[in-house]
Amino acid sequence: MEQLPTAETMEHIARAVLGDLPPDFRHQLEDVVLRVEDFATAEQLQSVGLSDPWRLSGLYQGTPVPLESVWETGRMPPRIWLFRRPLLAEMHARQLSLEDIVRHVVIHEAGHHFGFSDADMHTLEDRADN
Secondary structure, three states: OOOOOOHHHHHHHHHHHHHOOOHHHHHHOOOOEEEEEOOOOHHHHHHOOOOOHHHOOEEEEOOOHHHOOOOOOOOOOOEEEEEHHHHHHHHHHHOOOHHHHHHHHHHHHHHHHOOOOHHHHHHHHHHHHO
16 A cells, blocks of 8 residues: 655655745745645635635645734734645546645645735746746
């Protein structure tokens, strides 16, 4: 029986992805907390208009850099969530390596930290694929 990658393995890959970003981006992501869970919570799913936990492989929660204010204090640090089981399912469905799928989702969620919408991210991904 094949051993599925652990949350720790995914977190290690995700941290390496963040570490490989250009210094200016890495610096802006230093306070972002990275978490890996098997599935999103009901509240996380609801926040993006989903009900099926298999449909969400990553999530950014926090205030994007362009909207941050020096006057706000006491709020939770921004977080990037990776959801292990949906990521593994997507990896197999798209025939990608674990490193490739984790990299894709981490960069996508990091893009939200910089204020990009899902539509912005898809446009940038489409341009990069051409």
